[in-house]
Amino acid sequence: MINIAIIGTGAIVSSHIKSYLEFQDKCKIVALCDLFEDKAEHLAIEFNLSVDIYSNYKELLERSDIDLVSVCTPPYTHADISIDFLNAGKHVLVEKPMASSLAECDAMNQAASNNNKLLSVIAQNRFTTPMMKLKHVLDTKLMGPIVHTQVDSFWWRGHSYYDLWWRGTWEKEGGGCTLNHAVHHIDIFQWMNGMPAEITAVTSNTSHDNAEVEDLSVAIAKYENGSIAQITSSVVHHGEEQQLIFQGKKARVSAPWKLKASTSQENGFPIEDLELEEKIQHVYNQIPDLKYEGHVGQINDILSAIEDNRDVLIDGKQGRQTLELITAIYESSSLGKTVKLPLSEDSPFYTREGVMKGATYFYEKKNSVANFTNNTITTGGKYE
Known part of the structure; x- marks a missing residue:
């Protein structure tokens, strides 16, 4: 036991x-x-x-x-x-x-x-049937090389969310929506597509003037082969639609599941590649649903x-890679520059003290409550 x-x-x-x-x-x-x-x-x-x-x-x-x-x-x-x-x-x-x-x-x-x-x-969102199936499809390489990835980590949290005593500060929460919400999708992104070569990012606080940290960020990740990914982290999106879309040279797949494959006509315009779609769909269907x-x-x-x-499945090395991407987003947005990966100990954001010193402080945390009486939460990750 x-x-x-x-x-x-x-x-x-x-x-x-x-x-x-x-x-x-x-x-x-x-x-x-x-x-x-x-x-x-x-x-x-x-x-x-x-x-x-x-x-x-x-x-x-x-x-x-x-x-x-x-x-x-x-x-x-x-x-x-x-x-x-x-x-x-x-x-x-x-x-x-x-x-x-x-x-x-x-x-x-x-x-x-x-x-x-x-x-x-x-990283509980990895342990979902749609994500495990998508990962398996990507591993087959049937779609061809990935040329573009879209990560929409959309959440919505009210103004009072940051009143909880440890939230909304660089010292205690360590960051905003990029670290504490999009961490799920950024983890899945690097698990499925590997680590990029550089990050360029901007952050903002649009709706929570009781927090030091961001409530919205947009990052562009670029790979050595030229592939580009856009990662949006948010707690200001009503409806909380969350998705990861991978565009390959031959086909597009995503969670929630959607499949489209195209080939070129003589004039360069697209025509459906139904044969490839059937192959990819067969792979997807063959993966059994997770028991847990x-x-x-x-x-x-x-x-x-x-x-x-x-x-x-998810050890400390995987956890570090996810935080490395998030740290690069904060370093890029705070310093206004493109950040190369991997980050080394020379990064000004390598330590907690470095993050607190270099990060952008949007507002002063105004309220602090010890606990909320209502502990009902949403954790996302339905992908339906």
């Missing part, structure tokens, strides 16, 4: 608890920890959990009966908490974003390596990895 401790009992924690409860034959939640103990206590009652309650996670470090820790705290705490538990010999599953800086990511990965423990970063999706799918992955002594 794999014993679980969960650190942080904010809005996302229910997804972790529900997921672990799907696998009661494999694991058991034995501890909840939050600065506000009453929140943890209410959760224990809500989910009928027989657990120990803590307000300081360090009290858990010496417990020999804990195997895996879910870190569900604000981003600026991820590195310290994860490193402490890895050094204590525990596996770690950390919520997105992995950390507030590349320096912290490197320290987390080093701790995982030093202690021979698993470090997995939440979202957080349930990712938690099943790490539980199985612990049991089978294997790697996880």
Whole structure:
């Protein structure tokens, strides 16, 4: 039996608890920890959990009966908490974003390596049937080389969203919608299409004057072969339509699933390539639906990895690559220049202190509430 401790009992924690409860034959939640103990206590009652309650996670470090820790705290705490538990010999599953800086990511990965423990970063949208099918289609190369990618990470959050005490500041949240919302789609983008060679970006705050951070960003990524990707990150889009579109030389595919293939007429104008469309659709249809999706799918992955002594699908190296792209967007938009990848330790945005010093501050955070009474959230990723 794999014993679980969960650190942080904010809005996302229910997804972790529900997921672990799907696998009661494999694991058991034995501890909840939050600065506000009453929140943890209410959760224990809500989910009928027989657990120990803590307000300081360090009290858990010496417990020999804990195997895996879910870190569900604000981003600026991820590195310290994860490193402490890895050094204590525990596996770690950390919520997105992995950390507030590349320096912290490197320290987390080093701790995982030093202690021979698993470090997995939440990217639950990879664990969806549409994304797994799309990834498989892209891997066949039937579409030809990718020439253009469109990433629309559209979300909508009201003005009060940034009133929560840790949100809306570079110090505690580490960034705005690019880091904390588009992280899902930027992760999928680099997983499916690889890392680009350079980033040029602009950011803005159009609707949330109670936050230092951006609520809208547009980035252009360019690859060595000339392929271009446009990445829009937003919390100002009503309807929250989210999509990834990959245009190959021979065909176009996307999530939500849409397929179109063209060939050229004598005069250069397009004509449908029905034969290629049929081949690609056949590949797509052959991939079975996932048994477990979202957080349930990712938690099943790490539980199985612990049991089978294997790697996880999304490790700390993958998490770092996603943050590297996001960091490049912030560096480009803040300094007004194109940023080359990969980023090195010489990047002015490599450390958390560097990000805080160099980032664009749009407004002053005006309000601060300890908690919201309503913890209902939307997590996107339907792709229907």
